Every structure is written in structure tokens, then in C-alpha cells.
Amino acid sequence: MPGERLLNVLCAVCGDRSSGKHYGIYSCDGCSGFFKRSIHRHRHYVCKAQGELKDKCPVDKTHRNQCRSCRLARCFLVNMNKDGTVQHERGPRKAKQKILSVSNMILPSSTGSTAPPVACSSSPTIANVSTTSISNHFNRKPKLLPTQQQQLSCLSTIDHYNPFPTIINQITLYEAAARLLFTITNWLETVPSFKILPTDDQRSLLEDNWHYLLMINLSQWMVPIMAIQLTNNTVTQTDQIEIQRICDCIYKLRSLALDAYEYTYVKTLSLYQSSAKPLINQNHIDACQEHVLFVLRTSLMSHSATTYSIKFSQLIGIIQMMNQISANNVQRILFPSITHDVPVGKILWELYRSKSSETAL
Template identity: 20%
Template sequence: MATLEGCRCRSASTRNNSSILYSILKSDSLVTAEEPQQHQQQHSQHQTLQHLLLKGSSSSSSSSSSSFSSSGPGSLQELRQQACSCGSTRRRGVLRSPQVTCKAASAVLVKTLRFVKNVPCFRQLPEDDQLMLIRSGWAPLLVLGLAQDRVDFETTETVEPSMLQRILTGVPDRQSEILAGQTRVAVGVSVVDIEAIKAFLKKCWSVDISTKEYAYLKGTVLFNPDLEGLRCLHYIQALRREAHQALNEHVRLIHRDDSMRFAKLLIALSMLRAISPLVVAQLFFRPVIGAVNIEEVIMEMFYGK
């Protein structure tokens, strides 16, 4: 079982159970069970989220874009580079029903932050580590939540003008807009990025991931030891290992006839890591509230700052 030497990150619940990941399962179950009894509270949290998002919409898109970093592996970037040079990389998509989809994504974000708050071993980490883990994990946790709640969405395609089209029509390119101090950016996100998100959702639904499996996957995503500067690196590494081991044991116990199930879940995780937080923010929040630093909104919601 993972232990945290010097950080005192062991709650009372972990002393009574064989694994600290019990608190992750308990947290996820608590979030699910609380929903019918806490409808009013969730409505209030939605109002708070909308208030924070609208308050942040006055931020410039350039500062918003610089606050994000793509934490996924290079495979998605390579996929973009392999696209045909005739302009297919300029294909972009927008939500067909942005109000409906963004509202659903906001609900999942609220639920995701409640899940993280209810994990004792996370809240007892040093605050610097908490900040790093949230910044690294909010987007993949959100997409996992979309899969668990079976939130589907439709997009419609739009095409970003090519350089030649911009010259002929007199439309300035993004570099010129930045130099001119304008905040307008290209509409929508890359079709490649949208397809990556939808492929992940379909993968989860085809595997029919259970509630416990989602909880272990969330633990794997939340406790990310691959970040530079973590103070409790070894403890977080141990939690990641426990999540993998617990998931593997659960699959072997419950799905004895499906020898490939654990491998399928690992493939889903690799697909999830290829999704950029910037893309998630632009697709699910930007259409309704415009340019906003979503990380600042999340920090304010989580810590009440």
C-alpha cells in the first residue's frame, strides 16, 4: 500500500482499508449518490460556474491560449502533420448545439471537481502538488466524466481560409491579427482533435466501462507522476501503480472471460492522454463564454479564491 513519508497524507479511512484507493472509489460513489439529494446545491454550483466563466471572459484570447500546455503525447501532433498539405489540416469543427453541450460539460466539470475534493489523499498533498495535478488532470478527467455520463455531441464542419484565400479576399491571417492587437481567433477546433475526442468516447462506450473501472481510471489520471517539480513524487508514483494494479485485479476478477479487457482500458487511457486541454476548453466552453482562462476559473472554484 502506498505511504507518504514526511507529508502526512494518510486519512483515517485508509487506516481501515487495505488500499488507499478505497478513498477514490468512495469518493466517486459519494458524488454519484449525492446527486438526487443535492439538486439544489448542484444548481447553485452551476450558477457559480457560469458567473466565474463570464467574469473571466474579459481576458484576452492571447493570454488564455498561453495558459494552456498540451500534455498529450506527440502522436496526435504527428497525425496532424501527416494530413494532406492541400489544406485538410485547416478543416475545423464547431458544436452543432453549443448551449446544450456546454451546459452538459459544465455539469461534468462541477462533478469532477467534487470528486477530486472528496479524495482525502489528494487534499492532504502539498498545495503546489495539488495545483500541478489539477492543471494536468482537469481536461482528461472532464473527458472521462463525459464518457461516464454518456454525454454525446454533434459538430458541423467549417473551413479556415487558406493563405491564398486570405490574400485574395483581404482577410488578415492570425499573425497579423495578433500584431494588430485583435482578439479574434479561428472559429472552432481542428477536425482531427474532435475526432480524437469522439473516438475516445466511442471506445469507452464499446468497452462498457463500469463505475469502479471509471474510478480506477480517474485515480490513474489524477495521480500523474510524470510532472516536473512534484514534491511527493514517490507517493504519487505509488498511487499510480496501485490504480493500475487495482484495475487489473478488478478486471481479472469480474471479467474472467475477457482476457483483452485490461489491454482495451489501457488503450483508452493512451487515447485520452493524446487529447489537448486547450482543445477541450475551446470546444466545450469557448462557444458560450468566449475567451477565458479556464484554469483560473477551476482554481477559483476548487479553492474558493
């Protein structure tokens, strides 16, 4: 019907129904208006919460007006562009109007197919599908690769099995971290949306965001990195503070009890965070990030419609905490044997490129 809202697209800020694309993202009138007022009037808000709750207020349909500081932070987190224009996309003008979907390109492949990748020099072709197709997609879980199925079975019993020695030492810890680090290159091979990006974009995203992916892996596989403090008397006070920050992120993420699919969504979201370098295909990356936020929110809602918004807000808060941790600090703490002149991100990139070349042969 004319004037109908985009019922299948949620506000990326609070989860309410989106009224269209405002300042670069799909958002409701309330959040887009709040963002506009805050930017144009140069408002600076302060979160009134205390202790661990500070800067972690829930931002959803019910609580979005309670803390303007956290609401504005959420606007920036989901890439609301203060220099952008409002795109009046108020909904379908025809009953069969199609909307953009990147579902098949965001989530890991469901099979071990070795179909030739799209040439990196060309922009990715993203198919238009009906809103019904998108709804059907969100109602099913993505299939996992055989190796992922094995990992999922391990996760289901991980509470009863400790893969690490009772008396852990640093060598064991560093080895575990290294193994999880190199699984990142294997995982990237299952993300079609990443593989079709221009080579320069792939490199920038991996080199800038590898440490987020590693921290998420450490959380998922319950690696006790606090052992660094317990077994190394040479850790400096500065490093102890940084270790505590990393641990806080890892353990808080673990406390959310995400399933294997949701961990995949969080990793994909972290992979597509902004890069320090300009990206060639920024529009595609923005679309992927926006869509995976929607998929993640939908997955959390499927578990509990009453508590998902709180869990989602906590998750976004943890991602914000991770953003405050630099790749250099993660490398110095978890990979002390690697000289700082050789960034781990560059090592990972070379491994990924060599693996991709072998796969293409």
C-alpha cells in the same frame, strides 16, 4: 518463507506476478529484463498491427512477447524509470512482513465525514498493513457517497433514458460540458490522497489533467459531443480532426462498459498522471498511481478472468490516446466563450480552493 515472491503484487506492465520493484515499479523479471535490454541497446520498435489496432496490442502475460513496441510503450505508461535502479525486493523475509498500502487514501471516502485534513506542508503518513488486509480490501467495493449512489442509480438506467434533447444544439452541449466540468471539484473532495498533497502539487495536477477528467465524465454520462460538428458550420478542418479524436476516446472508453467504480479508478489514474511541473511529493503520487492500476486490474478481473487482460489493454490504449489531446484544444472546442488567456484549469483550481476553504470553516 525465505525467497518467497510478492504474491499480492502484480507486474504493472503485464499483470504477471511481480518479482519485486524494478526501475521504480513492481514488475516481473520478464518485463524488467525486456525494459533493460530495450533501453541499454537503444532499441526502437514499430507496431506491426494495422488500422485501428495499431499501437493497441494487448500486453499481458500471454501476449507480452508479441509486440515489443506496445510492450515498451506500456513500460513507459506505468512510469518505468529508465534512469532508475533495480530494487531487489524479492519478497518477505519474515512470515509477518508488512508491505506499503495506500488503499484508504486512493479511493473516494465512504462517508461524508468532515475530519480535518492533514496539513499540506507535511508528507502524508501512509500506514503499513499486512498482505491479508490488502487482499480483504480488494475483495470489497468502496461505498459511495449519497450523491454518488444517486448517480449510480441513474447510470443503471441510462441506456433507456436520454438526458439530452433529440435535436441537440450547441448551447445544450456546452451547458452539459460545463456542468460535468464543475462536478470535478466536488469529486476531488472525495479523494483523500489528493486532499493531503501539498497545495502546489494539487494545483499542478488539476491544471494539467482536468481535461482528461472531463473526457472521462463525458464518456460516463454519454454526452454526444459530435453535435458540435453537426450544428456549427464554422468549425474549421483542424477542429473537426480534433473533435474526431476526442470523440474516438470518449466512445471507445464508453464501449468498454465500465461500472461506476471502474470509472472512478480511471479518473483517479488520470488525475495522477505526470505534471509539466516538478511535484513535491512525487513518491506518494507514484504510489497512488501504481496502486490504482492494481485495483483497476483486480476489478476488471472480477468480472471476467478470461477477458480482463484484453479489456485492460484496450483501456490503457485509450488512456494513451487521451494523452495525445491537449487541454488547450479541449478548452477551445468545448468552451469557446472562455478566452484563451484564462485557462479552464486555473478556473477549476480557484473553484476547488474556494470550496475547500468553505468546507474547512
